[in-house]
Amino acid sequence: MLNLNTQNIEHFRKATITDGEHIAYKDLEEKVRLLIFRDLFRLNWTYEFQDNLIQVKPPEYYDKKVIQKAMSIKRNEIIESNRNWINSHIKIARNNLANGYDVLASKIKPIIEVCTTQKQHDLFRIYRYYWSSPYSEYVGRRIKLIIRDAGLKNSPVIGIAALGSPIIHIPERDEWIGWNKDIRTERLNYAMDAYLIGALPPYNLLLGGKLISYVLASKEIRAIYREKYKNKISLISGKSRSKLVGLFTTSLYGKSSQYNRIKYKGKDLFKKIGQTKGFGTLHLTNETFSAMQEYLVSKNILITNHFGSGPSWTMRVINKTGKVLGFDPKFLLKHSFRRDIYFVPYGSESVEFLNGNTTTPFYFNYSKNELVKYWRERWLNMRKKNEEIVNKVLRFEPEHFKIE
Numbered sequence: 001m002l003n004l005n006t007q008n009i010e011h012f013r014k015a016t017i018t019d020g021e022h023i024a025y026k027d028l029e030e031k032v033r034l035l036i037f038r039d040l041f042r043l044n045w046t047y048e049f050q051d052n053l054i055q056v057k058p059p060e061y062y063d064k065k066v067i068q069k070a071m072s073i074k075r076n077e078i079i080e081s082n083r084n085w086i087n088s089h090i091k092i093a094r095n096n097l098a099n100g101y102d103v104l105a106s107k108i109k110p111i112i113e114v115c116t117t118q119k120q121h122d123l124f125r126i127y128r129y130y131w132s133s134p135y136s137e138y139v140g141r142r143i144k145l146i147i148r149d150a151g152l153k154n155s156p157v158i159g160i161a162a163l164g165s166p167i168i169h170i171p172e173r174d175e176w177i178g179w180n181k182d183i184r185t186e187r188l189n190y191a192m193d194a195y196l197i198g199a200l201p202p203y204n205l206l207l208g209g210k211l212i213s214y215v216l217a218s219k220e221i222r223a224i225y226r227e228k229y230k231n232k233i234s235l236i237s238g239k240s241r242s243k244l245v246g247l248f249t250t251s252l253y254g255k256s257s258q259y260n261r262i263k264y265k266g267k268d269l270f271k272k273i274g275q276t277k278g279f280g281t282l283h284l285t286n287e288t289f290s291a292m293q294e295y296l297v298s299k300n301i302l303i304t305n306h307f308g309s310g311p312s313w314t315m316r317v318i319n320k321t322g323k324v325l326g327f328d329p330k331f332l333l334k335h336s337f338r339r340d341i342y343f344v345p346y347g348s349e350s351v352e353f354l355n356g357n358t359t360t361p362f363y364f365n366y367s368k369n370e371l372v373k374y375w376r377e378r379w380l381n382m383r384k385k386n387e388e389i390v391n392k393v394l395r396f397e398p399e400h401f402k403i404e
Contacts, residue, residue, distance in 0.1 A: 098202070141229070
């Protein structure tokens with residue numbers, strides 16, 4: 001249970017009716033408390049009013065609709081704040097997509113394009129806004145990828161993917177690998193988080209998300225990583241960054257249909273290794289977070305935002321705000337949404353390498369071409385037999401693409 005003290009209980013009563021919009025507040029502290037309550041109320045937290053105290057409690061379980069609602073609120077905030085940029089780049093996005101008729105005729109030959117130029121980063125960015133999850137950036141190592149179809153003229157975009165420095169501490173992941181703090185500090189550098197994996201229309205209708213997942217399991221991704229970090233040393237471990245032995249990723253809504261049954265040669269390429277306890281900040285809007293920052297500044301408290309300074313900056317801001325306001329911030333943070341955790345091993349002993357029990361991961365060295373060939377046979381051919389899906393693909397034209 002979370003207690004939110006307030007001297008203006010009527011504001012909070014109105015929040016249960018109006019969803020918290022356009023309600024007056026007397027000072028920054030009251031504003032932060034009100035916005036926290038509004039965000040939690042939107043997510044079906046229960047509440048009780050007792051004099052000048054509000055007690056709020058999370059639901060036992062978040063269903064998919066509630067999670068989608070939380071993400072849509074935060075996503076819409078971000079999109080509206082970037083609307084002018086999106087409108088000025090939507091034509092570029094459409095010019096790089098294929099129509100459905102051509103895609104059905106394509107043999108679909110993915111090629112991997114690493115974002116290095118401003119034009120590539122802009123194209124990645126405009127497509128990133130398309131997803132239902134809010135746009136966010138990783139701090140630390142980052143590799144952004146655009147996956148194109150060389151099977152068609154002009155190589156239209158199939159989808160995008162992004163790799164970033166792993167979150168430093170995820171208890172369920174660390175326990176599965178066998179990491180203590182010292183081993184994790186030394187070995188975390190050999191893994192990356194796949195924080196975005198997704199296909200764009202019309203390829204998404206043909207299980208393009210699974211296709212990109214297969215591509216990420218290929219030796220070509222290791223080669224891209226090795227080339228980018230061949231002369232880099234980790235600030236945390238002091239070791240070379242050039243060796244990549246595996247990827248971590250999480251589902252968007254609890255169980256994942258995209259990563260389910262992604263196999264090759266009888267092995268799971270995406271191994272489910274556990275489920276998060278639900279720590280996170282997705283249920284708090286940017287408006288609330290900005291108010292927290294403003295409140296801390298008014299108290300002469302500065303929370304720095306740079307890689308290597310500890311847990312997520314947003315979580316540190318929320319943690320400090322809770323302490324200053326007098327409630328347990330961990331209670332607020334730990335009731336986010338549980339997600340499945342997956343590991344993509346690049347070798348037969350990737351886990352043993354990460355936990356320090358071997359010096360060689362014994363790479364599988366699966367090529368992109370062989371993995372894509374398997375995807376075609378296992379997934380694409382079956383999908384093309386679905387008349388309803390085929391009709392949807394045929395109806396798609398690049399001009400239909402929009403971000404809203």
